[in-house]
Amino acid sequence: LVFIPLVSFGQINIDVPSDYSKISNDEKGVIYSVQKISDGIIVSNFIIKENNYLSFGYMTNEEYIDNQFKSNEIENAGNNFFSEFKMLMKKEFYFKSVGNTLLYSFRFKENNNSLVNTVFQFIKNEKLYTCSGSTLKSVYRESFNDYIKIVESIKF
Secondary structure, three states: OOEEEEEEEOOEEEEEEOOOEEOOOOOOOEEEEEEEEEOOEEEEEEEEEEEOOHHHHOOOHHHHHHHHHHOOHHHHHHHHHOEEEEEEEEEEEEEOOOEEEEEEEEEEEEOOEEEEEEEEEEEEOOEEEEEEEEEEHHHHHHHHHHHHHHHHOOEO
16 A cells, blocks of 8 residues: 555644545545545545544543443444444554544445445544544455554644
């Protein structure tokens, strides 16, 4: 995987993989949005959202991760919003770039496609960062490795 130069988003810099292209995303809080196209089909996308609600200034990253492990909020939301939802993993994952993150991954069906979403969340500088990748199940392993490299490239 080759990266193109750093892209700056305010107080954060991220390496963009060369086989992903930047896309416009005007959803509230999105600071980074890329997609990977193969044979004219979007096979993977990745976004990073920044949430600066006041409550994240009063909570440590460790408290946030611990609270999410004790809660079934993610599983309940998945069952309510996705067809054939299945949680694949929910664990703590460490990056040199950002520290400990909450990692969860789940599978679901959309338009007869089996998709896998992977989410990394962490609190940094009193903000919650949510890094989300969505990919076709058939290329999940490759996409997961891409997501790891993107998050590891984050510099504050």
